[in-house]
Amino acid sequence: MWSRSPSSPGERASTCGIANTPAVTVTTQDLVARWRHAATCPGRSPSNECQSRGPEKRLEAMTIPAQVGGRVRSWMNRPEMRGVFWIWAAMTAVLVVFSLYVPARLMGPPASPTMHAVENTMTVFTVAASPVAAAVWSVALYSLLAWRHRGSGQPETDGPPIRGNTPVTALWLVLSSLLCVFLLIWGLAAMQSVTAAAAGRVPLQVNVVGQQWLWSFSYPGQGDIETDQLYLPIDQPVVFHVTSKDVVHSFWVVQMGIKIDANPGETTVTNVTPNKLGTFVVRCAELCGLLHADMEAAVHVVSADDFAAWARGRRSPPVESSPPK
Ligand SMILES: [Cu+2]
Incomplete structure (x- = not known):
């Protein structure tokens, strides 16, 4: 007081x-x-x-310096700006290394061109965001470390008022706008590449139904085979028609880079072209009740011949056992 x-x-x-x-x-x-x-x-x-x-x-x-460059230089030559700059540089380096090696690996090896595009886009966006995030965090960290008031009483004086710097503001707006335009173009090109990859080939149609707490699949073009495990031929486009019997679920094949809501009374559509042999997992990505975490199913990506053999086996009528005498 x-x-x-x-x-x-x-x-x-x-x-x-x-x-x-x-x-x-x-x-x-x-x-x-x-x-x-x-x-x-x-x-x-x-x-x-x-x-x-x-x-x-x-x-x-x-x-007031007459030259715009002089104003920017004088702003950058402030002692606190040098401190902020070195914190920003160190943070940016750490975030870029993190962006290059961590997020994409957490998703697992890609099993489709869609996932390749998703992981590349995720990496590029995270790297591009690194210096921006570091700029915000470095100012906050420098303020906490250098201008922290120590002691139990109120500070003797308030800090100086914040004043605008038009060249720095303009520079910041231009750089961030260019960054946004670059990311927009990158995203549109990635979407186009995924769409073009599936063009010109006849897709396999698969109906997907979610219910608490399991997935079921049917193949309308394969004699209405029904199964609780997905079998897909490698390198053939697949179109999923997704719905739900009860509450909202989300059909998510992580390593194929596809995720879409399963809504009761509605059908949503997504597509993918698996390009990696192996067994993957369908997860529910929408909290749907007590056993949501266990709502998983296997996805087997097999060769075209193996898929045809599996489909034939599923279509064959079961062999009736002879009644006991
Ligand atoms: Cu769920």
Whole structure:
């Protein structure tokens, strides 16, 4: 709490009367000097370099540089900007390495061109976002470390007011706009490449039904085979028609890069072309009840011949056993 002490002409004083802390007497002239300093030399405390450089240097600090480059350079030459820059550089390096090696690997080896495109896009977007995220976090971290008030009382003075810098603002807007345009073009090209990969080939149609808490599949073009495990031929486009019998589920084949909601009373459609032999997992990606975490099914990607043999076996009528005599 600030309280004014009895004043004499020419030297009014304010006293910082915080309980349990030593009182600090600040004269009106001190406060006026600080306000003037904050208005003309933002970013430096009144007790440091700027005030001690003498009238000529102070006059230089008050002069608005005519050149835009000069304003940016003066902004970058502030002591706090050097600290922020080194934190930003270190954070960016760590985030770029993380972006290149971690997120895509968490998803597993890709099993379709769609997943290739998804992982590449995820990596590019994360790398592009790294310097932006680092810029925000480095300012926050520097502020916490360098400008943290220590002690139990209130700070003696407030920080200088934040003032705009038009060239820096324009630079930031131009760079972030260019980054957004680049990411938009990249995303559109990735979508186009996935769509083009499946064009010109007859797709296999598969109906997918979710219900608490299992998946069932049927193949309308293969004699209406029904199964609780997916069998797919490699390198053939597949179209999934997805619905639900009860609540909302989400059909997600992680390593194939496809995920779409299974809504009761509606049919949603997604497609993929598996290009890797092996067994993968369908997961439910929508919280759907008590056993949601166990709502999984196997996806077997097999050769075309093996798929045809499996389909023939599923279509054959079961051999009736002879009645016991
Ligand atoms: Cu679920």
